[in-house]
Structures are given as C-alpha cells and as structure tokens.
Amino acid sequence: MSNSPRSLQCLLNHVENYAFTWRLHYNPSKSVFIVFRKTQKCSLSCSVTLFGSEIPQSENTIYAGCLLQANMKSDKLTERVCKTARSKIHSLYSIGVNNSDIHPVVSAKIWKRVVLPSALYSCDIWPSLSLTDMQQLEYVQRHFSRIIQGFSKFSPSLSSISNIGLWTIQGYIDKCRLLFLGRLHRSEQTSVHYQIYKFISDVHVSEKFFATKNMLQTANKYQLLDVFENNCSIIYGKKEFSKMIIKTIWSAEEKQWRAALSGDPDMSFFSKIHTMLNPNKLWQIAREDPSKRLLINFLIQVSSMKIVRKFCQLCNKLTSNYNMHLILSCFTLLDDRETMFEDILDILDVNEYVLFEDQDPDLQFLSLMGCVQGTSFEKISFTKWKRIMIIVASTVYKNKSLFAIDCRNL
Ligand SMILES: [Zn+2]
Known part of the structure; x- marks a missing residue:
C-alpha cells in the first residue's frame, strides 16, 4: 500500500x-x-x-480470495457472493438438498457449514455492505430455505427462514468478524498482524473500509467492546469465547426476529406457533417418521402463513382467517373435520379432550397447527402430540388444494 x-x-x-x-x-x-x-x-x-x-x-482484483474494488464499493463483491451461493444451491439440489430427499434441518446445516463458509469467504475483513447488498444476500438465503422446504416463493419471509432456525446473513457475517477479532486478541503482541490491528484501532478514523474498525463497530453493536478492551477474550479461552459469541448473536437475532413478527399483525398466529429461533418442532416428527414428511411439510406451510382474509367459495362466506375457517368451521369439510376430531378423541384421555374442546376457536386452531405453549396440548406427552399432529396433517393434506399457502392476492 x-x-x-x-x-x-x-x-x-x-x-x-x-x-x-x-x-x-x-x-x-x-x-x-x-x-x-x-x-x-x-x-x-x-x-x-x-x-x-x-x-x-x-478497477478490481481478487487478492487472497477477497475481491477488492477500486471505488471502495461492495456491489461486485455482493454479485460474486450471490453467484457462488446460487451455483452451490444448484449443484447440491441434484444430490438431495431439496424438498423431497434430505431433511430440511439437515439441509440447513449443510447451508451453514458448506455453502456459507465458501460464499462468505473472508467476510470478516469485508467492507460494510450497503443495505441493498445485504438485501440481495438475504434474498439468496430465503430462496434456499424455500427450496428445501418446498415453500412457494410467495410464502412469508419471516417464517421460511425461522422454520429451519437460520439467522440472517448479517448475523453470520457478524459472528465471523467477532471470532476473527478474538483471534487477533489472542495472537502474539509482537506479531505483525497484531501490531497493524493495534495501530488502526488506536487511530481515530471512522472509515468503513478499515476491517479493524468494522470489527470494533460489530463488537459495539452487541455491546461486547468491554470484552475486547479488557482483553477478556483471552481470559475466556478459545471454546468459551466462541460459545459466548454464538449465544450473544443468537439472542440478538431472536430479538430482531420477534420484533419483526410483532410488527406484522398478520403473523400473530405464526408467532405463537413457532416461538423460538430454532428449527420448527413439527420437523422433529418428520425426522422420526420420514414416511409422514410430505404431510408434515404441508402442515408447516399452512401454519407458517399470514392470516388470510378471503371469501370461501365452498360455503359463500367472507372469512377473517381463511385457513382457520377451513379447519374449524367450513360446512363443506364437515365430514373430514368430524373424522379428525374422533381420531383425536381416540388418542387423548377424556379430561384432555374436554380441555382441548373447551378452548376458544383461536386456541383450538393454534393447537391443531402445532402450538403447544399456552394451549391444552401443553400437558400431553410428546408421543400423543406427535400422533395428533399426523392426524391433523393428513386431514389438511387431503384438502391441500383448498388451503392458502402463499401471499399472492392477499
Ligand atoms: Zn367455507
């Protein structure tokens, strides 16, 4: 330089x-x-x-795997990252990373451990990406999450990512930056890279192009500056430090996700069904019983939807929650509903079934969509819950063409 x-x-x-x-x-x-x-x-x-x-x-060149642009922008870098991620998605699709072969939660792990490290290579020292660039990267991840779950491209973004427990791309970049910063702190104080780091971090520049400044800004974002300033990253030990960083980012990501959900009233049902930024509990049923995966997959699609206000052409009624109407009150599906409730009665004890029946329609719908917390299913065993969910999924799948599973024409 x-x-x-x-x-x-x-x-x-x-x-x-x-x-x-x-x-x-x-x-x-x-x-x-x-x-x-x-x-x-x-x-x-x-x-x-x-x-x-x-x-x-x-005007630009690749140096040590990192694309450098003369105009100090990140558009070409983003373009390259998206291209790499997309080509990986296409090559993995044929070997089973799709909606019918490998389980979505396993595919999400492949995404995190194979695709992201390759596509986001050297992201710890990238310049700050613009909002548009970040949106492009998030779009590729959403595209992937929809492919592996067989969701429509018009399905809600907030549920497609969180159903398989993925963070935002910004969260992964932040994790890499903070872990790299920790490595810098642990390195020998006489080493060249440590000296450069100290020199830049002590100089009062706010240039977003300095990787060191970006790392410190990221530490500040998660209120971890004290940890680095007091050399606590050394005291923590390598593994404990890594665990602490992951836990901090995970809780920030969850908070951000919850805030986004609460900002959209139409996602209020989904926010009660899927309460943590972990893989959806329903996916566990598909993992234990792969023959039911198709049914469970469709139930997850229905439960992940926004509230749809739509005219029901089967019974000529305007509904305030179309999917709930189909499951609980549409006259045309009466026979299927009665069979489903009889099958649920066979699984539950009498008092458990009374509690289930006594719930108001909203809670009853939520419990049928897989919600456990705050419903009558909170007290039943996992085995019983699993059997009930398979019954609900079979009923819903039987009438799959009727349910609303994407946000077009809402
Ligand atoms: Zn109807």
Missing part, C-alpha cells in the same frame, strides 16, 4: 531486490495495481514497473 506512484515504485523495487536475494521470480503479467478512491473515475495516470515490465492498472 502506498500513497503516491513514486513510493509505490520504491516498494516494488524492494520486492525486486527481495526476489533477487532469494532467487525468486514474480510474474509481472499476473500483477496489477489499483488506485483506491471514492469517485467513479480515476484522475490519476501513472506507470509502475516490476522486473522492467509495466504493470497494468485494474
């Missing part, structure tokens, strides 16, 4: 001398130089040479 063409040439001369001393050879045709600036056009024209050959100027 140099602040003038003359000193850049001087540095390149040092590189040449070093190469001569150690009998190395660097290929000038594979080298470029970049003039970093905040404007679109570069007003500086200069010529620098390496081993007598002129080095061309470039």
Whole structure:
C-alpha cells in the first residue's frame, strides 16, 4: 500500500531486490495495481514497473480470495457472493438438498457449514455492505430455505427462514468478524498482524473500509467492546469465547426476529406457533417418521402463513382467517373435520379432550397447527402430540388444494 506512484515504485523495487536475494521470480503479467478512491473515475495516470515490465492498472482484483474494488464499493463483491451461493444451491439440489430427499434441518446445516463458509469467504475483513447488498444476500438465503422446504416463493419471509432456525446473513457475517477479532486478541503482541490491528484501532478514523474498525463497530453493536478492551477474550479461552459469541448473536437475532413478527399483525398466529429461533418442532416428527414428511411439510406451510382474509367459495362466506375457517368451521369439510376430531378423541384421555374442546376457536386452531405453549396440548406427552399432529396433517393434506399457502392476492 502506498500513497503516491513514486513510493509505490520504491516498494516494488524492494520486492525486486527481495526476489533477487532469494532467487525468486514474480510474474509481472499476473500483477496489477489499483488506485483506491471514492469517485467513479480515476484522475490519476501513472506507470509502475516490476522486473522492467509495466504493470497494468485494474478497477478490481481478487487478492487472497477477497475481491477488492477500486471505488471502495461492495456491489461486485455482493454479485460474486450471490453467484457462488446460487451455483452451490444448484449443484447440491441434484444430490438431495431439496424438498423431497434430505431433511430440511439437515439441509440447513449443510447451508451453514458448506455453502456459507465458501460464499462468505473472508467476510470478516469485508467492507460494510450497503443495505441493498445485504438485501440481495438475504434474498439468496430465503430462496434456499424455500427450496428445501418446498415453500412457494410467495410464502412469508419471516417464517421460511425461522422454520429451519437460520439467522440472517448479517448475523453470520457478524459472528465471523467477532471470532476473527478474538483471534487477533489472542495472537502474539509482537506479531505483525497484531501490531497493524493495534495501530488502526488506536487511530481515530471512522472509515468503513478499515476491517479493524468494522470489527470494533460489530463488537459495539452487541455491546461486547468491554470484552475486547479488557482483553477478556483471552481470559475466556478459545471454546468459551466462541460459545459466548454464538449465544450473544443468537439472542440478538431472536430479538430482531420477534420484533419483526410483532410488527406484522398478520403473523400473530405464526408467532405463537413457532416461538423460538430454532428449527420448527413439527420437523422433529418428520425426522422420526420420514414416511409422514410430505404431510408434515404441508402442515408447516399452512401454519407458517399470514392470516388470510378471503371469501370461501365452498360455503359463500367472507372469512377473517381463511385457513382457520377451513379447519374449524367450513360446512363443506364437515365430514373430514368430524373424522379428525374422533381420531383425536381416540388418542387423548377424556379430561384432555374436554380441555382441548373447551378452548376458544383461536386456541383450538393454534393447537391443531402445532402450538403447544399456552394451549391444552401443553400437558400431553410428546408421543400423543406427535400422533395428533399426523392426524391433523393428513386431514389438511387431503384438502391441500383448498388451503392458502402463499401471499399472492392477499
Ligand atoms: Zn367455507
């Protein structure tokens, strides 16, 4: 890095001398130089040479796996990340990472452990991404989560990600940054990278292009600056530090997700059905009994929907919650509903069934959609709950063409 063409040439001369001393050879045709600036056009024209050959100027280049842009923007970087993630999704699709082969929760683990580390490579030292760039990355993740669960592309975003317990992409980037910052703190204080880190963190610059400043800003976002300033990252130990970072980001992600859910009144039912940023409990049934996966998958789609206010063409009524109307009160589905309730009665004890029946329609609908907390199903065993959910899923799946499972024309 140099602040003038003359000193850049001087540095390149040092590189040449070093190469001569150690009998190395660097290929000038594979080298470029970049003039970093905040404007679109570069007003500086200069010529620098390496081993007598002129080095061309470039607008962007990949250095150590990280794309550097001369205009210090992140659009090309985002484009590259999205392209990598999409190509991984397509290559994994044919080997089973789709809605019918590998279980969605396992696919989500593959996403976190294979796709993201590759696509977000070097994200710990990336510049701050713009809102538009972040939205593009989040869109790719949402696309993936819908593919593996067989959801429509118009399904609610808040439920498609949280049903398999995924964080936002920003959360994963923050995790990488904080873990990298912890590694920097644990490294030898005499090492070059530690010295550079200390130098930049002590200088009062607010430039978003400095990776160190970004890391410190991230630590500040999670109120962890004290941990780093007091060298607590060393006291924690490597594993404990990593656990603490994951726990902190997880709780922040959950808080953010809950806030987004509470901001959308149409997601009020879903927010009661799926209460934690972990994989949906219903997916556990599909894991234990893979033959019921298709049924459970559809039940999750229905339970993940927004409240749909729609005219029921079966009984010519305007409904305030269309899916609830189909399950609990639509006249046309009376026979299926009675069979379902009889089957549930066979599983539950009399007092358990009375408690279930005594609930108001909202709670009854919530319990049939897999909600346990706050409903009569809170006190029944997991085995009974699982059998009931399979009965509900079979009934819902039988009439699958009637249910609203995406947000088009709401
Ligand atoms: Zn109806």
